[in-house]
Amino acid sequence: MKKVCKITAIVLAAGQGSRMNSSVAKQYLELEGKPLVYYSLKAFEESRVDDIILVTGKGQIEYCKNQIVELYHFNKIRQVIEGGKERYDSVYGALQCLKNTDYVLIHDGARPFITVEMINNMIAMVREHSACILATPVKETVKVADTSHTILSTPDRHSLWSAQTPQAFHYQSIRIAYDKFFDNKDNIEVTITDDSMVYELFLKMPVKIVAGDYRNIKITTPEDMIIAKALMNGN
16 A cells, blocks of 8 residues: 655746736736636646645735635645745745655646646656656757857757656655755856756756646747637637
C-alpha cells in the first residue's frame, strides 16, 4: 500500500506583465469573463492537490482574497502571499511557507490551459522520479547566436524541448536547492528562468521530462491573448 502523500501547489501570479502593454497585470486580464489566473486555480482545485498557495503582486493580497478566492469558492487555497522582485524570489517565499508537505508543484498562473489530467499525471510522475517538468518537443529549428546576431551553431532539434509548468519536485529536495541558490545568488552567472534550473544546478540530480501539451501556452504578449481566446472557443 502506497504511503499517503501531501501535495501542495504554488501558483505564481505576481508578474506585472510589462509586455502585455496593459495597465492591468496579465494574470488578472479577463478571458471569457474571468481573470486569467482563475483557470489554472480551477484545475488545481479539481485535481489531487491538497493545498494551494497563491503568490500575488505587491498590494494585491486583499483583492485576490475577495475577488478570486471567495468569489469563485476556491477551498484549497490556504494562503495568499505577496511575491518578490523576481520569479525565483516569489517561489522561494512560497517554499518557506510550506509545512508538512511531501511534494510541490510550481505553476505559472499565466498558463490557463493546464488541465486536471496533466496535474494528476505530474503528481504520479514526481512520486516516482522526485523531479519532473512538463515540456513539448521544439517544432522549429533553433539557432544559437552571439550578441551581434551572428549564428554560432544549430543544435539538433530532436534533443530540444520547450519547458512548461507545472514543474514538480520532492519538497525537501527543491527547498535545499533553493536554499543553496540563495546562499550563492550573487555568484551565479547564468539567468535562472525556471525551477528545474535551480534543481539541476545545485543538486546535480536528474529531472524527468513529462510530455506536455502545445495548448499549455503562457500568456506573455497581446498576441497570446488572441490565441488564448481562440483556444477557449475551440478554434
